Amino acid sequence: MRRLLPHPLLTLTLAGIWLLLVNSLHPGQIVLGLLLGWMIPLITTQFWPEEVRIHHPVRLLHFICIILIDIVLANFTVARLILGRPGNLKPAFVSIPLELKSDLAISFLANVISLTPGTVSARLSDDRSYLLVHALHLNNTDELVTTIKFRYEKPLKEIFEQC
Amino acid sequence: MLEFFISALILTGAIFTFIGSLGLARLQDFYTRIHGPTKATTLGVGSLLVASTLYFTFHEDSISLHEVLVTLFLFITAPVSAHMLCKAALHLELPSLAKLPESQTNSTAPQRQSSKDQHD
Secondary structure, three states: OOOOOOOHHHHHHHHHHHHHHHOOOOHHHHHHHHHHHHHHHHHOHHHOOOOOOOOOHHHHHHHHHHHHHHHHHHHHHHHHHHHOOHHHOOOEEEEEEOOOOOHHHHHHHHHHHHHOOOEEEEEEOOOOOEEEEEEOOOOOHHHHHHHHHHHHHHHHHHHHOOO | OHHHHHHHHHHHHHHHHHHHHHHHHHOOOHHHHHHHHHHHHHHHHHHHHHHHHHHHHHHOOOOOOHHHHHHHHHHHHHHHHHHHHHHHHHHHOOOOOOOOOOOOOOOHHHHHHHHHHHHO
């Protein structure tokens, strides 16, 4: 079973994406989508060494809502900073210690950091214990680290990793 | 009514996309410039896509969901490219307004040294 269907979640996602691409719910398209969703993970199995497991689907939805709100707020923050006096900006690099272990969770976190207020993830240390983040305007380093750890890392840890 | 709503969305989108690009011109170093295009544009393109979905759904009597895919791919790729750009900039040690972090990666330092030697 594990070898025939290595990534059930990925299969469903790919089928969903296929249906969106063809923009129809014709039964034939659903079968074709599932077929593609089954074959692509089989062919690209080397890219997916670990199985993707979502432990709390509801929390994932909740987390996505929080992120969407943060993205909208981030846009206003960044717009204000850009339109203000660029000379007043205090950009800084901040190192954030990571507790996440799985690759998917770390890349998820890096993506979220880049999409939310005034921060871009810049570099992951070789041993995956620190994520370097560039902040556009930084008042308080500790505050930024706590926000990222509690607002984004903690839910991700609960969603993707067994606690 | 719907027309007004769609126009408002398109205008918002255009304004945010413009501000994002303006950031490229106004901000002063490479690292801060990355912020403009990665963020201000997500909302910009986002609202343009919502406008497009609404327009085609109501004018062609079929739900148009291609835009969902565009949004999905945009949200996946924009941060990744920003990350790679930033990483490359750090590797080249481009000048920054912020204090550059010390190189944590031991593996990169010797390589850079050797490439410099070859140039000399």
